[in-house]
Amino acid sequence: MNPIAAPLEDLVPEYIRHFEAYIPSKPDDELKKLYGCDPLYRLNNNENPLGPPAAARPIIEHFAAPGAAIYPSGDAYHLRRALGEKFSMNPDQFLVGNGANEVIAFVIKAFCQEGDNIVTADKTFAVYEWIAEFSGFSAHLTPLLDFGFDAEAMLNAIDKRTKILFICNPNNPTGTYWNREQLINFMDRVNGRQIVVIDEAYCEFVEQEDFPDAMELIRQYPNLVVFRTFSKMYALAGLRIGYLAGSLEVVDIIRRTCVVYSVNTLAQRAALKALNDDQHIIDTRNHIRKEKARLLPLLKKLGLKYQSGEGCFVMIHLPMSDTLAYRKLMARGVMIRSMTGFRFPNWIRVSIGSSQAMTAFVKALTELIEQTSQ
Numbered sequence: 001m002n003p004i005a006a007p008l009e010d011l012v013p014e015y016i017r018h019f020e021a022y023i024p025s026k027p028d029d030e031l032k033k034l035y036g037c038d039p040l041y042r043l044n045n046n047e048n049p050l051g052p053p054a055a056a057r058p059i060i061e062h063f064a065a066p067g068a069a070i071y072p073s074g075d076a077y078h079l080r081r082a083l084g085e086k087f088s089m090n091p092d093q094f095l096v097g098n099g100a101n102e103v104i105a106f107v108i109k110a111f112c113q114e115g116d117n118i119v120t121a122d123k124t125f126a127v128y129e130w131i132a133e134f135s136g137f138s139a140h141l142t143p144l145l146d147f148g149f150d151a152e153a154m155l156n157a158i159d160k161r162t163k164i165l166f167i168c169n170p171n172n173p174t175g176t177y178w179n180r181e182q183l184i185n186f187m188d189r190v191n192g193r194q195i196v197v198i199d200e201a202y203c204e205f206v207e208q209e210d211f212p213d214a215m216e217l218i219r220q221y222p223n224l225v226v227f228r229t230f231s232k233m234y235a236l237a238g239l240r241i242g243y244l245a246g247s248l249e250v251v252d253i254i255r256r257t258c259v260v261y262s263v264n265t266l267a268q269r270a271a272l273k274a275l276n277d278d279q280h281i282i283d284t285r286n287h288i289r290k291e292k293a294r295l296l297p298l299l300k301k302l303g304l305k306y307q308s309g310e311g312c313f314v315m316i317h318l319p320m321s322d323t324l325a326y327r328k329l330m331a332r333g334v335m336i337r338s339m340t341g342f343r344f345p346n347w348i349r350v351s352i353g354s355s356q357a358m359t360a361f362v363k364a365l366t367e368l369i370e371q372t373s374q
């Protein structure tokens with residue numbers, strides 16, 4: 001083997017040298033051994049406890065092996081047609097990716113060059129910030145206001161090199177949202193100078209009348225890009241499929257940065273069926289509503305402050321370090337998201353799981369709180 005002539009460090013860009021890799025959680029079997037727990041309830045990733053929509057299940061269960069040898073549709077042809085139909089848009093206004101995570105990279109690659117930056121909140125889904133930074137662009141982060149995105153602060157953070165503004169609506173992890181009026185007002189003030197991304201990963205959970213129809217607003221605002229995913233409401237997280245929508249002119253640009261074949265055949269077929277299973281949305285919303293109504297009074301009884309809005313998750317403030325709480329809850333068979341990484345030290349985020357999982361969570365949390373107050 002030939003040695004590398006230069007020290008490896010010399011090959012690595014400055015912004016990669018200082019970037020820390022994200023460490024995903026270990027598989028369940030390893031975690032059960034490590035923490036001595038069984039069962040283990042995962043309430044860390046906002047997965048849908050109802051599982052995939054009934055309409056998509058036969059597709060997943062009966063995927064025939066020879067299909068695995070064939071490349072998928074490179075541009076999710078049928079799914080984009082179905083999306084066009086559903087939202088009364090042109091199929092070419094959609095780009096499908098390997099999870100919404102992949103389409104974040106498409107947009108950043110399409111619009112940012114050396115010296116450019118993006119603007120988003122400091123306490124939101126961190127992937128916008130991460131992809132910008134490990135691609136060599138800076139992320140201007142604005143503090144939340146009352147747990148929500150602060151439009152004024154974001155507008156003030158824009159400079160000559162700002163290309164993209166990312167808004168998570170409703171916000172993960174706080175559950176706050178901009179209503180139609182707030183979003184329109186923001187779009188008017190941006191006035192087409194930047195690309196505005198509205199990440200609607202949780203929009204299907206929202207039941208509020210004034211929640212904006214961002215797809216509809218694309219007609220009015222050609223610089224608006226909307227993200228959606230099949231991972232949360234549609235419970236296809238393991239298949240990895242999400243998409244973006246925008247005006248034809250903006251999507252034509254973003255398409256240049258797409259990697260074809262990144263979305264597998266099964267994901268495309270399952271998403272196509274899941275898309276119009278409205279009963280699944282009704283059932284999921286009912287479940288989330290019921291479990292939140294059971295959880296929140298119990299948190300109150302424990303004397304814990306919480307932040308609960310739209311979406312399938314609740315944030316809880318603890319009288320101890322969230323990383324310690326993570327380990328103690330793991331030992332009791334419940335995995336939550338510790339929030340130090342989201343810049344919310346001493347907070348945890350718990351996903352609304354099955355009734356059984358939520359009962360296990362409340363029991364474990366109660367023991368934890370009683371133990372620390374002794």
Ligand SMILES: *Cc1c(COP(=O)(O)O)cnc(C)c1O
Nearest residue numbers: 099100101125172201229231242
């Ligand atoms: C989960 C999530 C995504 C991306 O999910 P994918 O599984 O990559 O489709 C995007 N944005 C937010 C806010 C999320 O919570």
